[in-house]
Amino acid sequence: MIRNVDVSAVVPGRVASVATPAIPTHILDNARRLVSPLGTLNHGLTTGRYQSPLRYPGAKSSLAPMIARILEAAKGSRQVPEINLLVEPFAGGASASLRLVGHGIVDRVLLADVDPLVTAFWQVAAADTDSLIDRMHDEWSRYVKPGGMTGVERWDYWRSWTPARNAKPATVRLGLAVQCLFLNRTTFSGILHGKAGPIGGRKQESQYGIGCRWNPASIEERLRYIGHLYETGRLVDVWRKDWKQTLADVPEHYPQLIPSRVVAYLDPPYLEKASHLYRTSFDPSGGYGGDGAGKSRPNDHMLHIQLATYLRTKAQFRWLLSYDNNPLLTDSPWLYAHARMTPSKEDRETLGVRSWNLTKRLVKMRYTASGKTGKRNADELLITTLPSSTVPIDHQLRELPM
Protein backbone atom coordinates (compact mmCIF):
# COMPACT_ATOMS: atom_id res chain seq x y z
CA MET A 1 0.00 0.00 0.00
CA ILE A 2 1.55 3.30 -1.03
CA ARG A 3 -0.41 5.72 1.12
CA ASN A 4 2.49 8.14 1.44
CA VAL A 5 2.26 9.99 -1.81
CA ASP A 6 5.43 11.86 -2.74
CA VAL A 7 4.39 15.43 -2.06
CA SER A 8 7.63 16.88 -3.40
CA ALA A 9 6.73 15.65 -6.86
CA VAL A 10 3.74 17.95 -7.07
CA VAL A 11 4.26 20.94 -9.33
CA PRO A 12 3.53 24.23 -7.61
CA GLY A 13 2.25 27.22 -9.49
CA ARG A 14 -1.08 26.52 -11.14
CA VAL A 15 -4.05 27.23 -9.02
CA ALA A 16 -7.68 26.41 -9.48
CA SER A 17 -9.42 28.31 -12.28
CA VAL A 18 -11.01 31.66 -11.70
CA ALA A 19 -14.10 31.40 -9.60
CA THR A 20 -16.59 33.96 -8.44
CA PRO A 21 -16.65 34.02 -5.49
CA ALA A 22 -12.98 33.22 -4.94
CA ILE A 23 -12.08 29.80 -3.63
CA PRO A 24 -10.62 30.06 -0.11
CA THR A 25 -6.85 30.02 -0.05
CA HIS A 26 -6.56 27.16 2.38
CA ILE A 27 -8.50 24.98 0.01
CA LEU A 28 -6.18 25.94 -2.82
CA ASP A 29 -3.11 25.10 -0.75
CA ASN A 30 -4.50 21.70 -0.19
CA ALA A 31 -5.04 21.27 -3.93
CA ARG A 32 -1.33 21.10 -4.49
CA ARG A 33 -0.71 18.71 -1.63
CA LEU A 34 -2.17 15.38 -0.66
CA VAL A 35 -2.38 15.04 3.11
CA SER A 36 -0.37 12.02 4.05
CA PRO A 37 -0.75 9.83 5.99
CA LEU A 38 -4.50 9.99 5.81
CA GLY A 39 -6.44 10.59 9.02
CA THR A 40 -8.55 7.77 10.41
CA LEU A 41 -12.22 7.92 9.53
CA ASN A 42 -14.27 8.01 12.68
CA HIS A 43 -17.82 9.11 11.93
CA GLY A 44 -21.13 7.30 12.15
CA LEU A 45 -21.97 7.95 8.49
CA THR A 46 -18.74 6.51 7.10
CA THR A 47 -20.25 3.20 6.06
CA GLY A 48 -23.82 4.47 5.77
CA ARG A 49 -25.93 4.37 2.66
CA TYR A 50 -26.71 8.08 2.33
CA GLN A 51 -24.09 10.69 3.20
CA SER A 52 -24.83 13.69 1.03
CA PRO A 53 -26.42 16.72 2.69
CA LEU A 54 -27.91 17.62 -0.72
CA ARG A 55 -30.95 16.05 -2.31
CA TYR A 56 -29.88 15.90 -5.91
CA PRO A 57 -31.77 15.13 -9.10
CA GLY A 58 -30.10 12.10 -10.64
CA ALA A 59 -28.17 11.34 -7.46
CA LYS A 60 -26.14 8.21 -7.85
CA SER A 61 -26.37 6.70 -4.38
CA SER A 62 -28.05 3.54 -5.69
CA LEU A 63 -25.44 3.17 -8.43
CA ALA A 64 -22.57 3.56 -5.96
CA PRO A 65 -22.42 -0.17 -5.02
CA MET A 66 -21.94 -1.08 -8.71
CA ILE A 67 -19.29 1.59 -9.15
CA ALA A 68 -17.63 0.25 -6.00
CA ARG A 69 -17.59 -3.27 -7.45
CA ILE A 70 -15.93 -2.08 -10.66
CA LEU A 71 -13.30 0.00 -8.84
CA GLU A 72 -12.63 -2.71 -6.27
CA ALA A 73 -12.15 -5.33 -9.01
CA ALA A 74 -9.67 -3.09 -10.84
CA LYS A 75 -7.65 -2.29 -7.71
CA GLY A 76 -4.65 -4.45 -7.12
CA SER A 77 -4.31 -5.26 -10.81
CA ARG A 78 -0.97 -4.59 -12.46
CA GLN A 79 -2.49 -1.65 -14.33
CA VAL A 80 -4.26 -0.06 -11.32
CA PRO A 81 -2.36 -0.89 -8.13
CA GLU A 82 -4.40 1.51 -5.95
CA ILE A 83 -6.89 4.32 -6.35
CA ASN A 84 -5.32 7.16 -4.41
CA LEU A 85 -7.69 9.75 -5.83
CA LEU A 86 -11.18 9.68 -7.32
CA VAL A 87 -12.08 12.84 -9.26
CA GLU A 88 -15.74 13.74 -9.79
CA PRO A 89 -15.95 16.56 -12.40
CA PHE A 90 -19.81 16.66 -12.39
CA ALA A 91 -20.11 16.44 -8.63
CA GLY A 92 -23.66 17.72 -7.94
CA GLY A 93 -24.71 15.97 -4.72
CA ALA A 94 -21.53 13.83 -4.87
CA SER A 95 -23.38 10.82 -3.48
CA ALA A 96 -21.14 8.23 -5.16
CA SER A 97 -17.85 9.88 -4.16
CA LEU A 98 -18.92 10.27 -0.55
CA ARG A 99 -19.92 6.64 -0.32
CA LEU A 100 -16.79 5.33 -2.07
CA VAL A 101 -14.37 7.25 0.12
CA GLY A 102 -16.29 6.40 3.31
CA HIS A 103 -16.25 2.71 2.46
CA GLY A 104 -12.52 2.83 1.74
CA ILE A 105 -12.88 1.91 -1.95
CA VAL A 106 -10.80 4.99 -2.84
CA ASP A 107 -8.35 6.86 -0.60
CA ARG A 108 -9.44 10.39 -1.46
CA VAL A 109 -11.92 12.37 -3.52
CA LEU A 110 -11.76 15.66 -5.41
CA LEU A 111 -15.10 17.30 -6.21
CA ALA A 112 -15.70 19.74 -9.07
CA ASP A 113 -18.77 21.27 -10.68
CA VAL A 114 -19.46 24.30 -12.82
CA ASP A 115 -22.39 25.57 -10.72
CA PRO A 116 -21.17 28.25 -8.28
CA LEU A 117 -23.91 27.50 -5.76
CA VAL A 118 -23.03 23.83 -5.63
CA THR A 119 -19.29 24.40 -5.30
CA ALA A 120 -19.71 27.15 -2.67
CA PHE A 121 -21.81 24.69 -0.72
CA TRP A 122 -19.13 21.96 -0.78
CA GLN A 123 -16.33 24.40 -0.04
CA VAL A 124 -18.07 25.80 3.02
CA ALA A 125 -19.31 22.39 4.18
CA ALA A 126 -15.70 21.15 4.02
CA ALA A 127 -13.74 24.05 5.46
CA ASP A 128 -16.24 26.10 7.49
CA THR A 129 -18.59 23.38 8.65
CA ASP A 130 -19.64 24.98 11.95
CA SER A 131 -20.74 28.24 10.31
CA LEU A 132 -22.90 26.39 7.82
CA ILE A 133 -24.44 24.26 10.56
CA ASP A 134 -25.25 27.38 12.60
CA ARG A 135 -26.88 29.03 9.61
CA MET A 136 -28.80 25.85 8.76
CA HIS A 137 -30.31 25.70 12.30
CA ASP A 138 -31.07 29.41 12.19
CA GLU A 139 -32.93 29.17 8.86
CA TRP A 140 -34.84 26.18 10.20
CA SER A 141 -35.96 27.66 13.49
CA ARG A 142 -36.78 31.16 12.18
CA TYR A 143 -38.33 30.44 8.81
CA VAL A 144 -38.87 26.82 7.90
CA LYS A 145 -40.13 25.26 11.14
CA PRO A 146 -42.97 27.75 11.69
CA GLY A 147 -44.24 26.55 8.30
CA GLY A 148 -46.76 28.18 6.01
CA MET A 149 -46.06 31.53 4.46
CA THR A 150 -42.98 32.33 6.55
CA GLY A 151 -41.19 29.54 4.72
CA VAL A 152 -42.48 30.59 1.29
CA GLU A 153 -41.45 34.20 1.89
CA ARG A 154 -38.00 33.02 2.86
CA TRP A 155 -37.92 30.79 -0.23
CA ASP A 156 -38.66 33.86 -2.38
CA TYR A 157 -35.89 35.70 -0.58
CA TRP A 158 -33.31 33.01 -1.35
CA ARG A 159 -34.53 32.59 -4.92
CA SER A 160 -33.78 36.21 -5.70
CA TRP A 161 -30.76 36.60 -3.41
CA THR A 162 -27.51 37.75 -4.97
CA PRO A 163 -24.34 38.60 -3.07
CA ALA A 164 -23.64 42.28 -2.34
CA ARG A 165 -20.94 43.64 -4.64
CA ASN A 166 -18.60 44.76 -1.90
CA ALA A 167 -19.09 41.75 0.39
CA LYS A 168 -16.01 39.84 1.53
CA PRO A 169 -15.36 36.58 -0.36
CA ALA A 170 -15.93 34.45 2.74
CA THR A 171 -19.29 36.16 3.36
CA VAL A 172 -20.32 35.66 -0.26
CA ARG A 173 -19.33 32.03 -0.14
CA LEU A 174 -21.25 31.36 3.05
CA GLY A 175 -24.30 33.15 1.58
CA LEU A 176 -24.17 31.01 -1.58
CA ALA A 177 -23.76 27.85 0.50
CA VAL A 178 -26.82 28.69 2.61
CA GLN A 179 -28.75 29.62 -0.53
CA CYS A 180 -27.86 26.26 -2.08
CA LEU A 181 -28.82 24.29 1.02
CA PHE A 182 -32.05 26.21 1.60
CA LEU A 183 -33.29 25.89 -1.98
CA ASN A 184 -32.17 22.30 -2.25
CA ARG A 185 -34.09 21.33 0.89
CA THR A 186 -37.24 23.31 0.20
CA THR A 187 -37.68 23.12 -3.58
CA PHE A 188 -39.57 20.40 -5.38
CA SER A 189 -37.15 17.49 -6.07
CA GLY A 190 -34.19 19.54 -4.82
CA ILE A 191 -34.06 21.35 -8.17
CA LEU A 192 -32.20 24.66 -8.01
CA HIS A 193 -33.22 26.35 -11.27
CA GLY A 194 -35.93 28.90 -12.05
CA LYS A 195 -38.94 26.76 -12.85
CA ALA A 196 -39.39 24.49 -9.83
CA GLY A 197 -41.50 25.81 -6.94
CA PRO A 198 -41.41 25.35 -3.16
CA ILE A 199 -42.39 21.97 -1.73
CA GLY A 200 -46.09 22.10 -0.81
CA GLY A 201 -46.86 24.78 -3.40
CA ARG A 202 -47.05 28.54 -2.98
CA LYS A 203 -50.26 28.25 -0.96
CA GLN A 204 -48.86 25.49 1.27
CA GLU A 205 -52.10 23.53 1.13
CA SER A 206 -50.44 20.13 0.77
CA GLN A 207 -49.92 17.84 3.77
CA TYR A 208 -46.21 17.97 2.85
CA GLY A 209 -45.17 21.51 3.62
CA ILE A 210 -42.03 23.41 2.74
CA GLY A 211 -40.08 21.96 5.69
CA CYS A 212 -40.86 18.27 5.10
CA ARG A 213 -37.37 17.56 3.69
CA TRP A 214 -35.55 19.55 6.33
CA ASN A 215 -34.46 17.37 9.22
CA PRO A 216 -31.95 19.57 11.07
CA ALA A 217 -30.33 16.73 13.06
CA SER A 218 -29.76 14.62 9.97
CA ILE A 219 -28.48 17.54 7.87
CA GLU A 220 -26.10 18.49 10.69
CA GLU A 221 -24.76 14.94 10.86
CA ARG A 222 -24.15 14.92 7.11
CA LEU A 223 -22.46 18.31 7.17
CA ARG A 224 -20.18 17.12 9.98
CA TYR A 225 -19.30 14.11 7.86
CA ILE A 226 -18.12 16.42 5.05
CA GLY A 227 -16.02 18.43 7.55
CA HIS A 228 -14.55 15.18 8.84
CA LEU A 229 -13.64 14.01 5.33
CA TYR A 230 -11.86 17.31 4.73
CA GLU A 231 -10.05 17.26 8.09
CA THR A 232 -8.80 13.72 7.53
CA GLY A 233 -7.51 14.56 4.04
CA ARG A 234 -10.10 12.34 2.34
CA LEU A 235 -11.85 15.22 0.60
CA VAL A 236 -8.84 16.93 -0.94
CA ASP A 237 -10.46 19.89 -2.66
CA VAL A 238 -13.50 21.43 -4.32
CA TRP A 239 -13.07 23.12 -7.70
CA ARG A 240 -15.49 25.32 -9.54
CA LYS A 241 -14.55 24.40 -13.07
CA ASP A 242 -15.90 23.13 -16.31
CA TRP A 243 -15.31 19.36 -16.64
CA LYS A 244 -12.65 19.82 -19.32
CA GLN A 245 -10.60 22.12 -17.13
CA THR A 246 -10.89 19.69 -14.23
CA LEU A 247 -9.67 16.76 -16.33
CA ALA A 248 -6.83 18.85 -17.77
CA ASP A 249 -5.76 20.25 -14.37
CA VAL A 250 -5.60 17.00 -12.41
CA PRO A 251 -2.35 15.85 -14.10
CA GLU A 252 -0.82 19.25 -13.32
CA HIS A 253 -1.81 19.19 -9.67
CA TYR A 254 -1.17 15.51 -9.04
CA PRO A 255 1.42 14.32 -11.59
CA GLN A 256 2.62 11.60 -9.23
CA LEU A 257 -0.74 9.85 -9.60
CA ILE A 258 -0.78 9.77 -13.41
CA PRO A 259 -1.76 7.52 -15.07
CA SER A 260 -2.58 4.60 -12.83
CA ARG A 261 -3.50 5.91 -9.35
CA VAL A 262 -6.27 8.33 -10.21
CA VAL A 263 -9.67 7.59 -11.72
CA ALA A 264 -12.41 10.00 -12.80
CA TYR A 265 -16.04 9.18 -12.10
CA LEU A 266 -18.15 11.24 -14.52
CA ASP A 267 -21.88 11.66 -14.16
CA PRO A 268 -22.80 14.30 -16.77
CA PRO A 269 -26.32 15.63 -17.17
CA TYR A 270 -28.40 13.06 -19.03
CA LEU A 271 -28.63 13.19 -22.77
CA GLU A 272 -32.33 13.94 -22.39
CA LYS A 273 -34.12 16.13 -19.88
CA ALA A 274 -30.97 17.52 -18.31
CA SER A 275 -31.97 21.11 -18.74
CA HIS A 276 -35.08 20.58 -16.63
CA LEU A 277 -33.07 19.40 -13.67
CA TYR A 278 -29.99 21.50 -13.20
CA ARG A 279 -29.25 25.19 -13.07
CA THR A 280 -26.39 24.39 -15.38
CA SER A 281 -27.51 21.65 -17.71
CA PHE A 282 -24.24 21.40 -19.63
CA ASP A 283 -22.78 24.83 -19.93
CA PRO A 284 -19.02 24.96 -20.48
CA SER A 285 -18.92 28.70 -19.95
CA GLY A 286 -20.09 28.25 -16.39
CA GLY A 287 -22.65 30.57 -14.87
CA TYR A 288 -26.26 29.69 -14.75
CA GLY A 289 -26.71 28.04 -18.12
CA GLY A 290 -29.79 27.93 -20.32
CA ASP A 291 -32.64 30.32 -19.90
CA GLY A 292 -33.20 29.43 -16.25
CA ALA A 293 -36.60 28.03 -17.14
CA GLY A 294 -35.30 24.62 -18.10
CA LYS A 295 -35.56 24.93 -21.87
CA SER A 296 -33.15 22.78 -23.86
CA ARG A 297 -30.48 24.61 -25.72
CA PRO A 298 -29.64 23.56 -29.27
CA ASN A 299 -25.94 22.92 -28.60
CA ASP A 300 -26.49 20.54 -25.64
CA HIS A 301 -25.88 17.49 -27.85
CA MET A 302 -22.72 19.10 -29.15
CA LEU A 303 -21.45 19.28 -25.59
CA HIS A 304 -22.05 15.56 -25.06
CA ILE A 305 -20.04 14.95 -28.24
CA GLN A 306 -17.23 17.18 -26.96
CA LEU A 307 -17.11 15.20 -23.72
CA ALA A 308 -17.00 11.89 -25.62
CA THR A 309 -14.29 13.16 -27.94
CA TYR A 310 -12.17 14.33 -25.04
CA LEU A 311 -12.58 11.11 -23.07
CA ARG A 312 -11.79 9.02 -26.13
CA THR A 313 -8.77 10.95 -27.33
CA LYS A 314 -7.27 13.11 -24.58
CA ALA A 315 -7.92 11.59 -21.15
CA GLN A 316 -4.62 11.03 -19.36
CA PHE A 317 -6.09 8.83 -16.65
CA ARG A 318 -8.74 6.15 -16.53
CA TRP A 319 -12.40 7.04 -16.23
CA LEU A 320 -15.79 5.58 -15.46
CA LEU A 321 -18.84 7.28 -16.94
CA SER A 322 -22.55 6.86 -16.13
CA TYR A 323 -25.39 7.91 -18.42
CA ASP A 324 -29.04 7.31 -19.12
CA ASN A 325 -29.22 4.28 -21.38
CA ASN A 326 -29.91 6.09 -24.63
CA PRO A 327 -29.06 3.89 -27.68
CA LEU A 328 -27.47 6.89 -29.36
CA LEU A 329 -24.63 6.74 -26.84
CA THR A 330 -23.37 3.33 -27.88
CA ASP A 331 -24.44 3.53 -31.55
CA SER A 332 -22.89 6.82 -32.54
CA PRO A 333 -19.21 6.99 -33.50
CA TRP A 334 -19.35 10.61 -32.29
CA LEU A 335 -20.15 9.28 -28.83
CA TYR A 336 -19.16 5.85 -27.47
CA ALA A 337 -19.58 3.32 -30.30
CA HIS A 338 -15.81 2.72 -30.23
CA ALA A 339 -14.19 -0.28 -28.56
CA ARG A 340 -10.99 1.59 -27.72
CA MET A 341 -9.69 5.06 -27.12
CA THR A 342 -8.27 6.72 -30.22
CA PRO A 343 -5.68 9.34 -29.19
CA SER A 344 -3.66 11.14 -31.86
CA LYS A 345 0.00 10.25 -32.30
CA GLU A 346 0.91 13.68 -30.97
CA ASP A 347 -1.16 13.30 -27.78
CA ARG A 348 0.33 9.88 -27.22
CA GLU A 349 3.80 11.31 -27.46
CA THR A 350 3.38 14.63 -25.70
CA LEU A 351 0.70 13.85 -23.07
CA GLY A 352 1.29 10.12 -22.76
CA VAL A 353 -2.36 9.38 -23.60
CA ARG A 354 -2.92 5.62 -23.89
CA SER A 355 -5.36 3.66 -25.98
CA TRP A 356 -7.34 1.88 -23.30
CA ASN A 357 -10.32 -0.36 -24.10
CA LEU A 358 -13.84 0.94 -23.54
CA THR A 359 -15.89 -1.56 -21.55
CA LYS A 360 -19.67 -1.12 -21.32
CA ARG A 361 -22.20 -2.46 -18.84
CA LEU A 362 -25.88 -1.98 -18.05
CA VAL A 363 -27.18 -1.64 -14.50
CA LYS A 364 -30.83 -1.67 -13.49
CA MET A 365 -31.62 1.08 -11.04
CA ARG A 366 -34.43 2.95 -9.41
CA TYR A 367 -34.04 6.64 -9.80
CA THR A 368 -35.74 9.98 -9.29
CA ALA A 369 -34.37 11.81 -12.29
CA SER A 370 -37.61 13.49 -13.23
CA GLY A 371 -39.42 15.72 -10.82
CA LYS A 372 -42.66 15.03 -12.66
CA THR A 373 -42.72 11.25 -12.91
CA GLY A 374 -41.24 10.34 -9.52
CA LYS A 375 -39.28 7.11 -9.00
CA ARG A 376 -39.02 4.53 -11.74
CA ASN A 377 -36.83 1.65 -12.86
CA ALA A 378 -34.45 2.24 -15.71
CA ASP A 379 -31.17 0.95 -17.05
CA GLU A 380 -28.11 3.05 -16.47
CA LEU A 381 -25.18 2.74 -18.85
CA LEU A 382 -21.65 2.46 -17.47
CA ILE A 383 -18.63 2.92 -19.73
CA THR A 384 -15.09 2.62 -18.44
CA THR A 385 -11.45 2.54 -19.45
CA LEU A 386 -10.52 0.52 -16.36
CA PRO A 387 -8.80 -2.71 -17.43
CA SER A 388 -11.49 -4.64 -19.28
CA SER A 389 -10.37 -8.01 -17.90
CA THR A 390 -11.20 -6.77 -14.39
CA VAL A 391 -14.68 -5.34 -15.08
CA PRO A 392 -17.25 -7.74 -13.56
CA ILE A 393 -19.98 -9.17 -15.73
CA ASP A 394 -23.07 -10.79 -14.15
CA HIS A 395 -26.77 -10.17 -13.55
CA GLN A 396 -26.03 -6.80 -11.89
CA LEU A 397 -23.46 -5.58 -14.40
CA ARG A 398 -24.90 -6.81 -17.69
CA GLU A 399 -23.26 -6.94 -21.07
CA LEU A 400 -24.92 -4.81 -23.75
CA PRO A 401 -27.14 -6.75 -26.17
CA MET A 402 -25.46 -7.20 -29.55
Ligand SMILES: C[S@@+](CC[C@H](N)C(=O)[O-])C[C@H]1O[C@@H](n2cnc3c(N)ncnc32)[C@H](O)[C@@H]1O
Ligand atom coordinates in the same frame (compact mmCIF):
# COMPACT_ATOMS: atom_id res chain seq x y z
C1 LIG B 1 -26.15 14.38 -13.06
S1 LIG B 1 -25.66 15.74 -12.05
C2 LIG B 1 -24.53 14.98 -11.01
C3 LIG B 1 -25.23 14.22 -9.90
C4 LIG B 1 -24.28 13.59 -8.93
N1 LIG B 1 -23.58 12.48 -9.54
C5 LIG B 1 -25.00 13.12 -7.68
O1 LIG B 1 -24.97 11.93 -7.35
O2 LIG B 1 -25.62 13.95 -7.03
C6 LIG B 1 -24.73 16.70 -13.16
C7 LIG B 1 -23.97 17.88 -12.58
O3 LIG B 1 -23.13 18.39 -13.62
C8 LIG B 1 -23.02 19.79 -13.45
N2 LIG B 1 -22.58 20.36 -14.74
C9 LIG B 1 -23.32 20.70 -15.83
N3 LIG B 1 -22.54 21.14 -16.83
C10 LIG B 1 -21.27 21.08 -16.39
C11 LIG B 1 -20.00 21.40 -16.96
N4 LIG B 1 -19.91 21.89 -18.19
N5 LIG B 1 -18.88 21.17 -16.22
C12 LIG B 1 -18.97 20.71 -14.95
N6 LIG B 1 -20.16 20.41 -14.33
C13 LIG B 1 -21.28 20.59 -15.05
C14 LIG B 1 -24.38 20.24 -12.98
O4 LIG B 1 -24.26 21.47 -12.27
C15 LIG B 1 -24.79 19.06 -12.08
O5 LIG B 1 -24.43 19.33 -10.75
